[in-house]
Amino acid sequence: xxxxxxxxxxxxxxxxxxxxxxxxxxxxxxxxxxxxxxxxxxxxxxxxxxxxxxxxxxxxxxxxxxxxxxxxxxxxxxxxxxxxxxxxxxxxxxxxxxxxxxxxxxxxxxxxxxxxxxxxxxxxxxxxxxxxxxxxxxxxxxxxxxxxxxxxxxxxxxxxxxxxxxxxxxxxxxxxxxxxxxxxxxxxxxxxxxxxxxxxxxxxxxxxxxxxxxxxxxxxxxxxxxxxxxxxxxxxxxxxxxxxxxxxxxxxxxxxxxxxxxxxxxxxxxxxxxxxxxxxxxxxxxxxxxxxxxxxxxxxxxxxxxxxxxxxxxxxxxxxxxxxxxxxxxxxxxxxxxxxxxxxxxxxxxxxxxxxxxxxxxxxxxxxxxxxxxxxxxxxxxxxxxxxxxxxxxxxxxxxxxxxxxxxxxxxxxxxxxxxxxxxxxxxxxxxxxxxxxxxxxxxxxxxxxxxxxxxxxxxxxxxxxxxxxxxxxxxxxxxxxxxxxxx
Numbered sequence: 001x002x003x004x005x006x007x008x009x010x011x012x013x014x015x016x017x018x019x020x021x022x023x024x025x026x027x028x029x030x031x032x033x034x035x036x037x038x039x040x041x042x043x044x045x046x047x048x049x050x051x052x053x054x055x056x057x058x059x060x061x062x063x064x065x066x067x068x069x070x071x072x073x074x075x076x077x078x079x080x081x082x083x084x085x086x087x088x089x090x091x092x093x094x095x096x097x098x099x100x101x102x103x104x105x106x107x108x109x110x111x112x113x114x115x116x117x118x119x120x121x122x123x124x125x126x127x128x129x130x131x132x133x134x135x136x137x138x139x140x141x142x143x144x145x146x147x148x149x150x151x152x153x154x155x156x157x158x159x160x161x162x163x164x165x166x167x168x169x170x171x172x173x174x175x176x177x178x179x180x181x182x183x184x185x186x187x188x189x190x191x192x193x194x195x196x197x198x199x200x201x202x203x204x205x206x207x208x209x210x211x212x213x214x215x216x217x218x219x220x221x222x223x224x225x226x227x228x229x230x231x232x233x234x235x236x237x238x239x240x241x242x243x244x245x246x247x248x249x250x251x252x253x254x255x256x257x258x259x260x261x262x263x264x265x266x267x268x269x270x271x272x273x274x275x276x277x278x279x280x281x282x283x284x285x286x287x288x289x290x291x292x293x294x295x296x297x298x299x300x301x302x303x304x305x306x307x308x309x310x311x312x313x314x315x316x317x318x319x320x321x322x323x324x325x326x327x328x329x330x331x332x333x334x335x336x337x338x339x340x341x342x343x344x345x346x347x348x349x350x351x352x353x354x355x356x357x358x359x360x361x362x363x364x365x366x367x368x369x370x371x372x373x374x375x376x377x378x379x380x381x382x383x384x385x386x387x388x389x390x391x392x393x394x395x396x397x398x399x400x401x402x403x404x405x406x407x408x409x410x411x412x413x414x415x416x417x418x419x420x421x422x423x424x425x426x427x428x429x430x431x432x433x434x435x436x437x438x439x440x441x442x443x444x445x446x447x448x449x450x451x452x453x454x455x456x457x458x459x460x461x462x463x464x465x466x467x468x469x470x471x472x473x474x475x476x477x478x479x480x481x482x483x484x485x486x487x488x
Contacts (some may be wrong), residue, residue, distance in 0.1 A: 025113035025320035027076030036482040037208035057486035059089035099198030103222045107187035117324030124331035131338045136162035144348040152355045155428045160441035175236035186211035187221035210474035223311040230321035238299035241292045248289035261348035269340040365425040370416035
């Protein structure tokens with residue numbers, strides 16, 4: 001069966017493909033807003049006589065009221081809606097559809113769903129960042145091991161690590177905010193793909209529906225923009241899923257150690273084994289990782305259903321092209337996990353001291369204090385590591401005399417560091433808090449970065465509030481114009 005726009009849409013059978021794939025979100029509610037905006041614009045532009053437009057507006061209000069008192073509406077398909085309006089208004093109800101198509105209605109509903117989802121997702125991400133920064137402020141002097149290739153590499157601070165997570169989430173927020181600006185453009189009035197012979201005021205429709213401007217090209221509005229708009233959002237969310245999965249893995253790795261330094265508090269975020277009473281399973285953490293993986297798959301699906309399609313095909317033009325339920329679940333679970341983190345400071349420092357991650361500083365100190373070329377110092381530190389591990393000694397337990405001997409055997413010169421200086425140089429505190437570079441874990445730099453990130457969080461909350469308030473004012477103005485037309 002073919003509808004008035006030329007797209008395949010079976011109706012009246014056991015399965016309505018459009019509703020299976022195009023329900024979701026707040027689509028029926030958004031169709032109501034679109035209908036209100038259209039009848040207001042049609043009356044203002046004298047496309048529909050004012051008296052007829054008033055009757056149609058009254059009919060729209062009655063259909064909305066009927067929906068409130070009956071079973072929840074699941075359909076946002078205009079072909080399902082118009083018979084209900086006709087039953088109230090009569091044949092003139094179809095004048096509401098002047099100069100528009102299910103194509104541009106669907107494109108508009110999709111953008112309203114994307115817009116609504118983005119505001120919720122951004123809020124959830126900003127709250128997660130806020131929690132990460134609050135936790136970081138408590139751990140600016142908590143030294144922890146950091147890893148590359150799955151091996152302890154260098155010490156840093158937990159605040160430094162958490163700021164890195166917050167910075168990554170800030171970039172996700174920025175991507176979603178940028179997507180919002182591109183999403184918030186009006187396709188309504190484009191009709192099927194080439195506008196119509198009615199003088200539809202698309203700019204007025206944009207204002208009435210809270211859009212910042214137009215998707216000008218009518219072909220683009222319904223047939224190209226729906227693809228890249230959905231991919232715009234899905235791509236940003238996919239990146240967030242990957243980075244949240246990395247964080248979950250960082251935490252989960254600690255559970256293989258009998259005495260983790262980084263874990264979740266016992267309680268609702270953890271579970272006790274049904275057979276092994278000693279086990280505390282990181283249930284929330286496993287869910288975070290699993291749900292982030294499912295979220296990544298769902299975001300990839302957005303690409304797959306759009307791939308290798310001609311323009312104008314049904315596949316990629318859903319009413320709710322990137323549902324926000326899963327991302328919201330993941331972001332809110334991330335908030336809970338961050339809020340439940342417990343750090344054992346002493347255990348973290350002991351983990352650093354148990355390995356050789358501070359030997360990097362030996363090569364630096366030899367060059368800085370005695371002008372020893374870096375590679376010579378690097379080679380000495382490597383030999384020292386081999387000696388210590390071969391003798392099952394921690395770095396701090398290697399006798400100074402042995403360190404001096406290894407240096408002399410390598411260079412035929414005396415070790416140019418006194419024992420006191422040598423001991424200081426290999427300490428985690430010296431290495432972490434003696435950093436000089438921008439973005440390092442030293443106190444003044446971490447505190448600076450945390451302060452800047454807190455300011456960014458404040459700015460993002462302000463943007464959210466402004467965007468939400470703008471849409472609320474738009475909805476109120478639309479309702480006022482609609483009720484005035486209806487004479488209510």
